Amino acid sequence: MTAELQRYPRVMAPADQARQQLLYTVGAYGPVRQGQGAAALATLLADLRSGRGDADLIRRLVALADRLQVPLGQVDLAALDARLRRMPVLATDDRLALARLYALAGDLPRAQAWLTAAFLQMLYPAGPLDNVDDLAKAMARTVAILGAWPDRMAACRIHADLAHRFEKRKLGPNGGDLPGLPPLEGCKTG
Structure with a gap:
């Protein structure tokens, strides 16, 4: 079920993904519940640092980091900043999640x-x-x-x-x- 919830928004256009915050939030719950949250976050951060981060990856990363309440390091925040400058659409809830993420990182x-x-x-x-x-x-x-x-x-x-x-x-x-x-x-x- 978790894999399906994560695949579904991946095939959407970024404008449609921006309206699916609940899917990203629920999709982040699965890996955490299964004890795979930290490993999944590490994979997403590695993809982000390598430049492979699309809008879907960013939303999954932010939802998972928010669920785990893990502060990101400066290198990861810099990579996130660089990718966010090219983000096509951000919904209000995306911006609120980013505010929580940056506040958690100090x-x-x-x-x-x-x-x-x-x-x-x-x-x-x-x-x-x-x-x-x-x-x-x-x-x-x-x-x-x-x-x-x-x-x-x-x-x-x-x-x-x-x-x-x-x-x-x-x-x-x-x-x-x-x-x-x-x-x-x-x-x-x-």
């Missing part, structure tokens, strides 16, 4: 950049925002990522910045019905 400036990019993509989607509940859930995931950051002051500062951006968005067209950004525990609001 690279908070890049984690902040990915988190901000995800947040802006939530607020200004390519198509119409047709489900406010999905936005609320995505914002809750964003705040949860900040909640796991080791640098509490940085997390609070970034949360305040995102809250400010969101309040400005709520003043724009169709912004009145948008939910508020959930609070981040231990941070002052207002």
Whole structure:
């Protein structure tokens, strides 16, 4: 079953892969459950370092590293950065997963950049925002990522910045019905 879940998105166009975050997340669960997570991650990282990483490999690598909660080293992050510059399409959940990955590795400036990019993509989607509940859930995931950051002051500062951006968005067209950004525990609001 795990192999099938990993093969399925591999044959999709990158734009379609970007909408399959759940498949990647579930696909990462299998190797971890079978005790093969570390070996699978090592294989994916070797492929990335060798330059063979396509969009599917990147999504599988990020999902597996996220599932394992393994911080990537600087060499692997540099290889990932180089590949991400050529990534054709990134969904909001891709950007949130990358924010978690960089935060776990201790690279908070890049984690902040990915988190901000995800947040802006939530607020200004390519198509119409047709489900406010999905936005609320995505914002809750964003705040949860900040909640796991080791640098509490940085997390609070970034949360305040995102809250400010969101309040400005709520003043724009169709912004009145948008939910508020959930609070981040231990941070002052207002």
